[in-house]
Amino acid sequence: MEGLSALIDYGIIGLLAVMSIVAVAVAVERYLVLKNIRLEDYPDGKTLEIELTKKLHLIATIGSNAPYIGLLGTVLGIMLTFYTMGREGIMDTGKIMTGLALALKATAVGLVVAIPSVSFYNFLLRKVKVLLAQWEIRHGRKGV
Amino acid sequence: MNERQYGIVVSFTLHALVLLLFFALSQQMKDPAVRTCFIQLVQAGDAGPQAPLESRAVKRQEAAHADRPQPTDQAVRNEDRPAMRELPAKPKDALTGEPEPSRHIFTGRGHEEAGRMAAARSSPASVHWSSPAVETEFGAKGAPAFLKMKRPAYPRLARRLGREGKVVLRLVIDERGILTNIDVVEPAGYGFTEAAVEAVRGSTFSPAHEKGRSIAAKALLTIRFVLKNI
Numbered sequence: 206m207e208g209l210s211a212l213i214d215y216g217i218i219g220l221l222a223v224m225s226i227v228a229v230a231v232a233v234e235r236y237l238v239l240k241n242i243r244l245e246d247y248p249d250g251k252t253l254e255i256e257l258t259k260k261l262h263l264i265a266t267i268g269s270n271a272p273y274i275g276l277l278g279t280v281l282g283i284m285l286t287f288y289t290m291g292r293e294g295i296m297d298t299g300k301i302m303t304g305l306a307l308a309l310k311a312t313a314v315g316l317v318v319a320i321p322s323v324s325f326y327n328f329l330l331r332k333v334k335v336l337l338a339q340w341e342i343r344h345g346r347k348g349v
Numbered sequence: 350m351n352e353r354q355y356g357i358v359v360s361f362t363l364h365a366l367v368l369l370l371f372f373a374l375s376q377q378m379k380d381p382a383v384r385t386c387f388i389q390l391v392q393a394g395d396a397g398p399q400a401p402l403e404s405r406a407v408k409r410q411e412a413a414h415a416d417r418p419q420p421t422d423q424a425v426r427n428e429d430r431p432a433m434r435e436l437p438a439k440p441k442d443a444l445t446g447e448p449e450p451s452r453h454i455f456t457g458r459g460h461e462e463a464g465r466m467a468a469a470r471s472s473p474a475s476v477h478w479s480s481p482a483v484e485t486e487f488g489a490k491g492a493p494a495f496l497k498m499k500r501p502a503y504p505r506l507a508r509r510l511g512r513e514g515k516v517v518l519r520l521v522i523d524e525r526g527i528l529t530n531i532d533v534v535e536p537a538g539y540g541f542t543e544a545a546v547e548a549v550r551g552s553t554f555s556p557a558h559e560k561g562r563s564i565a566a567k568a569l570l571t572i573r574f575v576l577k578n579i
Contacts (some may be wrong), residue, residue: 222364225364226360226361226364227360229356229359229360229363229364230353230356230357230359230360230361231356232356233355233356233359233360234352234353234355234356234357235356237352237355237356238352241352
């Protein structure tokens with residue numbers, strides 16, 4: 206049971222750490238690309254749109270899923286704590302409390318990962334919209 | 350491609366920094382300061398092995414004076430401010446040389462007061478005019494008690510070093526329950542004494558009582574600082 210709890214603990218938090226690194230890396234890269242893009246290079250609006258929105262879905266997925274993964278870690282941790290409590294009869298209150306606290310840690314880490322991800326995604330999305338609108342101004346708007 | 354590499358590098362660096370910070374903070378928090386500290390108030394018997402030698406000596410002296418025909422200083426004190434009343438009596442005696450005027454102060458108490466005056470004059474306890482000679486310890490029957498106890502703060506240095514200690518104080522509490530004097534009978538290092546004295550100063554007490562009346566008294570108080578792991 207100790208091994209299972211360590212697996213849950215480190216597995217979930219490890220996964221969240223990887224997700225966080227990926228989200229930040231992709232966000233930084235996308236920001237640099239959007240800053241340096243030249244709208245003249247794209248005669249076709251849709252090609253530009255494809256090029257601009259590459260990898261944004263990754264950041265969005267990480268931002269929306271990280272809390273759920275954290276919650277999963279917490280739920281598993283609490284389940285495990287209660288199970289061991291039930292198995293061993295009366296358990297040391299200190300141990301119960303520390304078990305629950307560590308379980309809640311997973312949710313906390315999930316939120317810490319999600320908050321910057323969602324913020325980055327929204328900023329990047331806005332930048333994409335602005336660039337597309339600028340392209341449309343430049344190349345005339347169809348159907349206006 | 351350059352942007353992608355740049356992004357990865359920045360991300361790794363940021364996360365490494367955050368992790369380092371987190372670990373540094375958690376290391377700092379792991380010091381023994383988080384352990385629970387127990388502070389025990391122990392009732393030290395006056396004649397017990399824990400009691401300091403001075404209190405035992407005082408008891409012996411007072412016992413010796415019990416041989417005299419007058420009641421000893423540990424007898425019932427019926428008036429409210431015994432110390433204050435003895436003070437004006439003495440100078441009057443010296444000046445006028447007449448025991449009569451001083452007796453008027455203690456109306457109707459005659460022989461007992463005269464005896465007490467004599468005992469007070471002759472016993473070594475008379476040197477301390479303003480201190481009551483009723484000596485007891487916290488927890489004994491009729492002894493002073495805490496009305497509101499200010500918990501002593503465990504000294505930081507001692508906690509870090511994992512030190513425990515014991516401080517014995519003699520508190521003089523008058524009949525209104527006000528602390529008039531603190532004597533450190535048995536000090537301890539690492540800031541225990543100061544912590545104990547400060548806690549006692551911030552506490553309020555109820556006075557000692559004997560036969561239903563509040564009296565001034567001295568009381569021994571032992572404060573033991575104990576570290577307990579959860």
